[in-house]
Amino acid sequence: MRTFFKIQIITLLLCITPLLDAQIIIVTNKSSDFDVISKEMIQYIYLAKTTKTQGIKVEPLLSKDETLHRNFCTTILCKSVPEYNSYWTRLLFSGQKSITKKLDYKEIVDKLKKPNTIAYIEKKDLKKEWKIVYESN
């Protein structure tokens, strides 16, 4: 009986863990030429299907923070981290130019000074010089 309850608790924890993930947002510098990007367009940018949104060239950034990156992959890209790695390996070894290397928070803050650059962050880390272009529910 006790084993049964243990299994139930573990199952419950597994189910609610994604809900406990911090809310993820896509931000850009306030001087960027766009205010909103759809989820599909973010997917296409991070999957290298396009480099533009609303006719404006965008530079996407990747985070070194493993939890944040996992949250971004599953919530926004609807892929697991290994699947995303696998996808990019396929592109890179097909001659595709890679997205810039993964950056830590300080580097992302610095890179976001450049207009039309986008990054995923936790909502609590939002700075006043940035604007939210996409917010997950």
Added chain:
Amino acid sequence: MKRTKSLLYLIIMLTFSLHLDAIEFDIKTFGTIGAVYNDNETQIFRKDISQKDGSSDDINFKTDSLLGVQTTIEIDEKLSFTLQGVGAYDYDDEINAKIDWGYLKYAINENISIKLGRLRTPYYKNSQNLNVGYSNLMIRESVEVYGQVPFSSYNGLQLTYMDIIGRYFYELQAGYGREELVVPFHSINEKVDVEIENLYTANFTFGTPAIQARATYLRADITATNDTLNQLFDGIRLLNPTLANSYEFKDKKSEYIGFGIFIDYNNFIFSSEYGQRKIPSFFADLHGYYATLGYSFDKFIPFITYAKTEMDKPTYEANSGFASLDYILQSQNLAQSSKTLGVKYYINDNLDFKFQYEYVVPDGEYGSYHLNTSTNPKSMNVLSMALDFVF
């Protein structure tokens, strides 16, 4: 041929010399260390027909092991040069290092790009990254589809157009070129010189990040000859010119048609491809398909696959009236089916480990992609493991 190559090298060198200050180099390596065990001693299990050795009631390390290097040189935002070389066991059972592909790419704008040089023939979804195990789910793609055509690269050009309409993306590719290669003809223990002229390629991919569909079409004039085949068909032609012309592999208009559907949604992975080759010669027509279903438990991805190749007409019933021709026709039988159960485990951003079990059933006499010493080949239980790396 030499002229084309020299011209290409000249263009590349001139381009480099004009942009020396802005050039960015990038070198990557990839590879697989693999081991295969097949429990049937009367058959040699191979990755595809380009290999000579494989597993036959023993553990074989040659089937999947390979090492590759890729260099990309970014000349400027629009112009780049990419070269990929691969070393693996070949049809002489020796390690052969070759330039798999290398091309100059020019992005005309956001949507259009052109590639010039040695390119991958775009039969399948994973044509480009076929040798990069880390990027694929299975240890090897289903030979029932991926093994149908024995050449994978050509010299020429390719134009690509890609765009997004609303929620959907699409990509159109068209190519033109030629190729020369040597293909093993295991049943007579010889090699055949193959010339591919007027190769036209076209493929179209459409979908969303979660679901995509793909269609491809290739056409070429192909000639495959050697002294034995020339003597055989010259002899037959004296008695029956129609028969000789219908089976001789000389300047034959050949086609490949393929379709695929790929889903990656909420951790479910599904992929299926269908391919059909039409070559009006002794190299018989066939078609094949596979379907793979997997589920991603983050680092673990278990999967199952069913694959099948069927000859359009059974070749083992060949009765041309010429024993030597019948022998060649019979040995073209590649009909087989296979069921695969496996798992891919991502160790980290550079390594993965894969394990899979395959049950391969040859169909008909002399059947299957794998070399056999029996006219009635039996089924094989095949265990494989692989460590893939990218750096």
